[in-house]
Amino acid sequence: MIAVRLESVTKSYSRRPVRQFLRSFLWSRLKQAPQEPFYALHEVSLAVHEGESLGVVGVNGAGKSTLLSVIAGLCLPDRGQVEVQGKLAALLELGSGFHPDLTGAENARLNAALLGLSRREAREKFDQIVEFSGIGEFIHEPLRKYSAGMTLRLAFAVAMAVEPDVLLIDEVLAVGDRAFQAKCVDRILRLKQRGRILICASHDMDVLRKLATRAIWLEHGRIVQEGPAEAVISAYETALNHRS
């Protein structure tokens, strides 16, 4: 069974500056200033089932990234339940976990470890990762010589080698060229056919149309519309055009 379920998940951030220093921590204890929190997610409930791919749309600050972070378990919600069944891999930021001084090959191995492959799997899949990335000779160059597109290729190739049950993608596909994007879309669709789950937040509606079967539209941390991908994306686009 592969599934992702969220039950009235709420995540707020206090507007007060982070108490990075003891002094401000002590001050805030003394002052007890109650402040209206900022809701990044407000009572979000959601269920994604086997073989479904969910598109997440919304303007900047609508809560898309927070939603993916909460599903990945990277931040804890204030209230509500998050349940993920299956092996999860997340591509939330381009090249997080990559180090500029290490070569592409070293970074690929390191990330394979971080994403949960065993030593043997990492060794066996190494050639496959290099081939899928299409980086070729450059794989032995330090990462700081890579372009954003090449970094994405490597990151995506490693994430694909993990063969996740649940794949979360936050807007990173945008930097790939058309050919590589097509390759990624093709790969993701194959995962989907095998019953895997994809949750993808993006501003690129063309990519979302190709990938998503269902979509949700977030605004101020709430789901304003949910349904078949095409319907939600069109409604969202219409609203955007109206606003501008």
Next chain:
Amino acid sequence: MPRRHYGFILTSLVMRDFRIRYRNMSLGVFWSLLNPLVMMGVLTFIFTYIFPNPGIRNFHVFVLCGIVPYQFFSLALVAGTLSIYNNAALVKKVVLPREVLPVSTVLAISLHLCIQIGLLLALALAAGYRPNAYWTRLPLIFGLEVVFVCGLALITSALDVYFRDVRYLVESGNMLLFWLVPVFYSFDSIPERFRALYQYNPIAAVVLACRHILLEGIEPPAGLMVKLALVSSLFLLLGFAVFGRLKGNFSDYL
């Protein structure tokens, strides 16, 4: 949560730290040796010519027995304390057991410790001390120090996320500890009533055990070893407990 391969994650991160540290340095491993050697030279000069210690034979080996455990402690604890903050991108964006960050940072510095222990043994041999059966205890003794530092680093790295002052507290603590660990004075010159207290400090215990083994050629007292093992494992458990309590909100504060 799927099964995690902790060993593979840890070794990968240790290798990362080690590679990054040495890739851009032309002298490489030599730096691991230079630092304690300089410190040894200076302290030996001061305590031979300015404050002479005629009672201590081979002062340079004696003081190096103190420098190696102390320098490892201060270096590893500062690096460990910063490990969560410095790896903010990993903590916020990559799903991984976060405990591995401080632990792998401390372990990466343990590789330097191994090189420095090699230096210590080489100088001991050169000064005329002969290997004895107790030399085989050294890995255990230094291993317990690594355990202690891991435990402490789990606590300080987690607290540093919430209060960035922790790193400065750690640095000040290191300065104090230099005087409170018998680096350049001998255990015998400590007044009787403070000795038990010293033995509960794992760093002091490692220094004492090293001197028993390398300089006096005797077995470190069982009481000392028990205290070292007890305090070190206690701190490791405490470290995991504190880290576990605090790690949930890391991403909100980084």
